[in-house]
Amino acid sequence: MIKRDVENIFRKGNNFLLASHLNPDGDAVGSLLGLGLTLRELGKNVTITSPHPVPRTFSFLPGYELIQEPGNLNSLTFDVGVVLDCTEVERTGKETEGLLKNCNTLLNIDHHVSNTNFGNLNLVDTDAAATGELIFEILEEMGVPITPEIATNLYVAIVTDTGSFQHQNTTARCHRNAASLLGLGAAHARAYQLLYEERSLKSMRLLEKCLRTLSVSEDGLVAWMAVPQKYLIETGCGIEECEDLVNYPKSISGVEVGILFKQVSNNEVKVSFRSKSYVDVNSLAASFGGGGHERAAGCTVHGTLKDVERRVLAATVNFLLDAKGATST
Numbered sequence: 001m002i003k004r005d006v007e008n009i010f011r012k013g014n015n016f017l018l019a020s021h022l023n024p025d026g027d028a029v030g031s032l033l034g035l036g037l038t039l040r041e042l043g044k045n046v047t048i049t050s051p052h053p054v055p056r057t058f059s060f061l062p063g064y065e066l067i068q069e070p071g072n073l074n075s076l077t078f079d080v081g082v083v084l085d086c087t088e089v090e091r092t093g094k095e096t097e098g099l100l101k102n103c104n105t106l107l108n109i110d111h112h113v114s115n116t117n118f119g120n121l122n123l124v125d126t127d128a129a130a131t132g133e134l135i136f137e138i139l140e141e142m143g144v145p146i147t148p149e150i151a152t153n154l155y156v157a158i159v160t161d162t163g164s165f166q167h168q169n170t171t172a173r174c175h176r177n178a179a180s181l182l183g184l185g186a187a188h189a190r191a192y193q194l195l196y197e198e199r200s201l202k203s204m205r206l207l208e209k210c211l212r213t214l215s216v217s218e219d220g221l222v223a224w225m226a227v228p229q230k231y232l233i234e235t236g237c238g239i240e241e242c243e244d245l246v247n248y249p250k251s252i253s254g255v256e257v258g259i260l261f262k263q264v265s266n267n268e269v270k271v272s273f274r275s276k277s278y279v280d281v282n283s284l285a286a287s288f289g290g291g292g293h294e295r296a297a298g299c300t301v302h303g304t305l306k307d308v309e310r311r312v313l314a315a316t317v318n319f320l321l322d323a324k325g326a327t328s329t
Ligand SMILES: [Mn+2]
Pocket: 027, 028, 085, 111, 129, 130, 131, 161
């Protein structure tokens, strides 16, 4: 059984490198720190790295200060590399990928349907709401002590990946795991406040501007919003402050697919997709070289903002026609 093999690696390994994806989210950070703090409690040497700086929103998470930039780690070697919440090893960034390839054992723990099983050992469970949930289940099975600090990290992984238990991936299983984590002392009220009630005024100004770009397709099934680079400059916001904006188009009555276009440069646009009930946006994003989950996915498309909007919307409309055809037969 794979979970047993993972447990064995956690018990027998000595020098661990823990890594997750570019643009780290709550599941990435919570999983890294939840597992990292546990392995440290077990007396292991643990190095935790992130290819991009972890958003300040997560700075309240216990162990936050342990996260290192990969550039500082070149002289180190590790026997076990653990990749969390990544569909492929490339998602960890070039520098980290190099470090991981030198590990004797590469462990892949994830819940994305598009995972490529790149590890020597792959624990990929697409029914899990979050990678943090998988980590919790392994730790629980191992019977290792789970401190309130560890519980808070794993709880935040589940809360953020389920959109506070609102997204379709919310299951009885993830509620049970969240309940166990609360029982272990996860600081849920503090986490809620620091995650959702610490918005900057400038991010609200950005929202105000972006809402003016909100558009809906003629049939009312697709809604989208854009974040032109100049809005970021005018408001002084970073791209990480766009994280939840895609929920606004999606939240409109009758809309099935919500899309957010974030202009990264003159020739590059990050696209986020969300769907409500039947469109598999993972496949839609994959047609542009991206991926994710059935109800939440993304991709990066090269071209001007207008050009990318046009291409992606055309593909979405076609995709919806196919999806509707498939559900009505
Ligand atoms: Mn995740």
